[in-house]
Amino acid sequence: MAESGLLQIRDPLRPYGKPVGIDLGTTNSLVAYVDDAGQPHAIPVSAEGDVLCPSVVHYLEDGSTIVGREAREKAATHPHETIASVKRFMGKGPNDAETQRLGHYRFAQQPGDAIVRFDVGSKIVSPVEVSAEILKHLRRKAEAALNDKVGGAVITVPAYFDDAQRQATKDAGRLAGLEVLRLLNEPTAAAVAYGLDRRAQGTFAVYDLGGGTFDISILRLVDGVFEVKSTAGDSALGGDDFDRALAEALLEQISPALGRDLRADPYAVQAALFAARAAKHELTARESTVAVLPLAERRVEVEVTRAQFESLIAGLVQRTAVACRRALKDAELTPAQIDGVVLVGGSTRLPLVRRFVAEIFGGKQPLGDIDPDQVVALGAAIQAENLAGKPREDMLLLDVIPLSLGVETMGGVVEKIIHRNSTIPTSAAQIFTTYADGQTGMDIHVLQGERELVQDCRSLARFRLSGIPPMPANMGRVQVTFAVDADGILSVSAKELTTGVEQSITVKPSHGLTDEQVEDMLIASLENAEEDVAVRLAAESKVEAQRVLNDLHKALKSDAALLAAGEREAIAAAEEKLAAALQTHDHDRINLAISDLDHASSEFAKRRMERAIQGALAGHSVDEFGE
Amino acid sequence: MADHFETLGVTPSFRLDEKALEERYRELTRLLHPDRHAAGGPTARRLALEKTIAVNDAFRALKDPARRAAYLLKLRGIDLGEAGAQGAGRFLPPAFLMDVMELREAFDEARAAKRTADVEKLAAQVRGDRARALEALGAAFDRNDDEEAARQLSVLRYYDRFLGEVRAWEDEAFEENHG
Numbered sequence: 001m002a003e004s005g006l007l008q009i010r011d012p013l014r015p016y017g018k019p020v021g022i023d024l025g026t027t028n029s030l031v032a033y034v035d036d037a038g039q040p041h042a043i044p045v046s047a048e049g050d051v052l053c054p055s056v057v058h059y060l061e062d063g064s065t066i067v068g069r070e071a072r073e074k075a076a077t078h079p080h081e082t083i084a085s086v087k088r089f090m091g092k093g094p095n096d097a098e099t100q101r102l103g104h105y106r107f108a109q110q111p112g113d114a115i116v117r118f119d120v121g122s123k124i125v126s127p128v129e130v131s132a133e134i135l136k137h138l139r140r141k142a143e144a145a146l147n148d149k150v151g152g153a154v155i156t157v158p159a160y161f162d163d164a165q166r167q168a169t170k171d172a173g174r175l176a177g178l179e180v181l182r183l184l185n186e187p188t189a190a191a192v193a194y195g196l197d198r199r200a201q202g203t204f205a206v207y208d209l210g211g212g213t214f215d216i217s218i219l220r221l222v223d224g225v226f227e228v229k230s231t232a233g234d235s236a237l238g239g240d241d242f243d244r245a246l247a248e249a250l251l252e253q254i255s256p257a258l259g260r261d262l263r264a265d266p267y268a269v270q271a272a273l274f275a276a277r278a279a280k281h282e283l284t285a286r287e288s289t290v291a292v293l294p295l296a297e298r299r300v301e302v303e304v305t306r307a308q309f310e311s312l313i314a315g316l317v318q319r320t321a322v323a324c325r326r327a328l329k330d331a332e333l334t335p336a337q338i339d340g341v342v343l344v345g346g347s348t349r350l351p352l353v354r355r356f357v358a359e360i361f362g363g364k365q366p367l368g369d370i371d372p373d374q375v376v377a378l379g380a381a382i383q384a385e386n387l388a389g390k391p392r393e394d395m396l397l398l399d400v401i402p403l404s405l406g407v408e409t410m411g412g413v414v415e416k417i418i419h420r421n422s423t424i425p426t427s428a429a430q431i432f433t434t435y436a437d438g439q440t441g442m443d444i445h446v447l448q449g450e451r452e453l454v455q456d457c458r459s460l461a462r463f464r465l466s467g468i469p470p471m472p473a474n475m476g477r478v479q480v481t482f483a484v485d486a487d488g489i490l491s492v493s494a495k496e497l498t499t500g501v502e503q504s505i506t507v508k509p510s511h512g513l514t515d516e517q518v519e520d521m522l523i524a525s526l527e528n529a530e531e532d533v534a535v536r537l538a539a540e541s542k543v544e545a546q547r548v549l550n551d552l553h554k555a556l557k558s559d560a561a562l563l564a565a566g567e568r569e570a571i572a573a574a575e576e577k578l579a580a581a582l583q584t585h586d587h588d589r590i591n592l593a594i595s596d597l598d599h600a601s602s603e604f605a606k607r608r609m610e611r612a613i614q615g616a617l618a619g620h621s622v623d624e625f626g627e
Numbered sequence: 628m629a630d631h632f633e634t635l636g637v638t639p640s641f642r643l644d645e646k647a648l649e650e651r652y653r654e655l656t657r658l659l660h661p662d663r664h665a666a667g668g669p670t671a672r673r674l675a676l677e678k679t680i681a682v683n684d685a686f687r688a689l690k691d692p693a694r695r696a697a698y699l700l701k702l703r704g705i706d707l708g709e710a711g712a713q714g715a716g717r718f719l720p721p722a723f724l725m726d727v728m729e730l731r732e733a734f735d736e737a738r739a740a741k742r743t744a745d746v747e748k749l750a751a752q753v754r755g756d757r758a759r760a761l762e763a764l765g766a767a768f769d770r771n772d773d774e775e776a777a778r779q780l781s782v783l784r785y786y787d788r789f790l791g792e793v794r795a796w797e798d799e800a801f802e803e804n805h806g
Contacts, residue, residue: 181665225653318805325801329794387665396657422687425661427680485676486661548668595669602670609659609674616654617636 017151019181019388020142021189021380024131024155024169026087026212026238027346028052030374031138032381033146034389040193040378045141052373053141055211057133058082059120067137076274076294079104079266081121085240086134088212089116089127090172091164093511098236102244104266104273114511115168128172128513129521135176151543152179154384156376158213159185160233160323160402162448163460163490164511170487171518175525177536179543181387183487185399186210187217188228189379190344192397193370195221202339203229205327207357207366208376209320210345212238216324218331218338224394230330230421231402232323237316239280239347245312246276246304250291254300268295279304284349310352317356324360330421335362343368344375398423401484405460408445412454417482420450427483431497434468434476441466442503444480446490459510465494465503478503534585541590545582548594549575552601555608562607567600574600631685631698641699641768641776645690652686693787696764696780705777707784718778719785727785734789738796750793757786 021040023030030051032042042051046069058071059081066074075082083105088098094109094116108119117124139150155178157169166183173180187206194200201221208215215233219226250272251262262268275291282289288305328335343366347353357366370378386392400421406414407430417428432442442465449457468476477497484490494503507514513521526533552571556563578593632639635651657663659682664675689695697707707718730749737745760783767775 182662222653225657321805322802326798329798383662387662391663391666396660396662398656398660423683425676425680426683426687483676483680486679547666551667551671598669601668605668605670606674609671609678612658613655613678616651616658 017149018142018146019152019154019381019384020139020150021154021184021377021382021384022135022138022156023186023189023377023380024087024134024157024172025055025376026085026210026240027055028211028373029055029134029138030377031142032374032377033142034381034385038385038390040381042374042377043142043145045138053134053138054084055086055134056082056084057086057130059122059125061122063122065133067133075104076267076270079270080106080119083118083120083125083130085212086127086130088236088240090131090168091162091166091511092116092127096511102248102263102269102273104270114509115513126513128168128175128518129525131169131172132175132525135172135178139176139178150178152181152384152388154182154184154189154380154387155180156184156186156189156380157488158208158210158233158235159187159215159217159228159231159399160213160235161488162235162403162458163405163488164458164509165235166488167509167512170489171513174518175522179540180487181384183489184380184383184397185215185217185228185231185488186213186376187215187231187342187344188219188226188397188399189377189383190342190370190375191217191219191221191226192379192382192395193375194342194367195226200340203333203337204340204342205324205338205361206342206344207320207324207348208233208344209347209353210238211347212236212240214238214320214323216320216327218327218333224392225396225398227398228400228423229333230327231400232327232330233402234319234323237319238345241316242280242309242313242347242350243273243276245316246279246291246309247272249312250276250293250302250304253302254293254295257300258295258297262295265296268293271295280309280350283309284351306351313350313352317352320356321360335360335364338362338364340364341366342375344372346373348372399486399488400424401426401488403448403458404450405482405484405490406447406449406457408447408454413452414447414449414454414457418484422484424488425483425485427481429479429481432478432480433474434471434478435473437473438470439473439476440468440470442468442478444492446482446492460490461510461512462508463492463494464506464508466506467501467503468496469499469501471498534587537587538585538590541587541594542582545578545590545594548597549578552597555601555604559604559608559611562611563604567604570600571597571604629681630702631688634681634685635689637689639699639702641692641696641765643689643695648686648690652682652690655682692761692764693780693783696768696776699768700773700777700780703773705773707777707780718774718781720778723782723785727789730789734793741800743800746793746796750790753786753789753793757783757790760786 018033021032030042032040034040044051045053053068054072056071058066058074071082075084092098094113099107099116106119108117108124115126117126142150155169155173157166170180170183187208190206191204203220206217213235214237217231218229220229255262271293275293279289279291283306288303291302291304293300338361341357341361341364386395401418401424402420404416404420405418406416409415417430418426444463446460447454447457448460451457468478478494479497480492480494482490482492492505494505523533526536574597578597581590581593637643659675659678661675661679664671688698700707734749760779764776764779767779
């Protein structure tokens, strides 16, 4: 076949830069990659070689940011300008319970706002923008350390994150200029790091207690396939809550002596949280410690014993048992049928947590020998390499949707359409009937959760269908298809069945940003960075073009026999047009040429896929066809 | 559009080798999963997503005997709906409904009095009844008696709903103790 020459521009093994895995954590974030020998490594993000980057963003007066340890050091003196634990606010609304908890944030809500916003002095920012600053920082550090471009990222999310939280994370990735290859559930990522390391087989429970979230996933590992059987959790329970419980107790204890309510003072709150976190770390290895609070009046020291601390957090740790039990029941397993328990997240270092996990899973000693802070990022790096680097033929991750999806029906009742723990990607179709003569529109309210009533579930979005052909009442039958992709994110399409007319859909996210808002933010951030917007957009399109060309050349090489008459010529013509477009910085032109090339080769792609399926159904093994 | 049996390439039947079905599912998934086509063009990625969704949905509908029975009956013109006991009433014999009412009364009493052991005993009894209904369901399919199959499936779903309520009650009690 005619080589276009484009392939020779870059190393064909990784033509688009280095894929990375990012653990965007509540307390700390990490970035990792896989080396040429196939080993995953966390990338140092500080001059001292630390791989943990505190997930803290400090905003300076000119609106620019400091991220990481330096930012965390600003928290004591600038509580409002410094945002920590932003993950807890991803996909949350202004009245969410999360905003009412002990904290040092200054919220700035505009009427009608669907999301939380922070007032950081120099500007008002959303959690998506704050997270994007952390991701940008990690990307820059990775590019400096690897001396290569970052070519796409797998970003991990708690398995129990709902649709709005996932979408917010994806938006943050996009805003940070990353190609988000996949959102990967944190426990699944940890299982990958463990499973591939040991070539393990069997049924495992991953107990992941991080800074702000708790997940439990039950997985089965067979021949490189990681099949999640069930997942459960609490997306607002983690080490932060332990800190807060101790901080509250400290503030309550000290307030009378100082004659004022310290909980109303953001500086005191910040000092107490800081002291509590330090005490928690100390108490992991020791029986008692001294919490030190540098307050405005004087420095206060309070002795804290491990027993005291454990009694403060025992109720919180107990709460994880509810999710563990549910995950086991949903997987139809008993604790005795679990072959091993993997511990993930910094909070699993606490002796109380370790004892508790051993007890829940029938005395099995949990595995924790891969650093629980790093294991998620390492797993994400392996999956990133699998998706955009050198794919591992034997590895496949099959995950599930953590919470049921439903639609609002008469009387404020939720009708479930996709049940929790269904393997993704998945879809469900529902038929809605028009109720008025000549009705041309329809509103569909989608919710996520297990409860029966609308008010007890989480509102995801309202989808407004329009363009239904006018018909008498009850005659219009609109089939709405809900599809959940491999990231666990929902999309909706609709078609009137009598006429076959597709409906256009406007999405109004309940706690998220619209596509236009993300686009605007992206353009604004590029303008701020004085980056050329056109060049940046063109660069993104060129990456996609390379991918399409690469894949097509591979396909033409192995399956030329499947080409129909004239097809090769049409493909070559479209390819030439794309090659010409790639000489420009016109991203619209490049995108159009990609789409034309894809169109010219789409029947060929379909035939290849069909042949592969027929091969599998005819009982051939996977290896007998393909290349 | 292909039906679920065609999607997985198996002969429509209630009796099928669940292990072979699972292997087939895995094999197709390895081939079609979006992760396998992440480096493909837009058409390949879209097809991968669509096909994987079809395979996942088909496997979910066929791997569980009760769902498989419902799907098979639907293909043969008896639509009992997706799940739950709605629409199944017309197949249930009056004597069964009497039994169910008694069972329900016993459950409500035990639940109200928080007699956990009694609830467990009832649940064990219903699990036994369910196993018998499943056997009768298979036998009805073997005789190509779709009406009887629909009846047994309706009975089985009634038991499942009961067991679901037992689980919800147990979950609630557990959560109260670990709130």
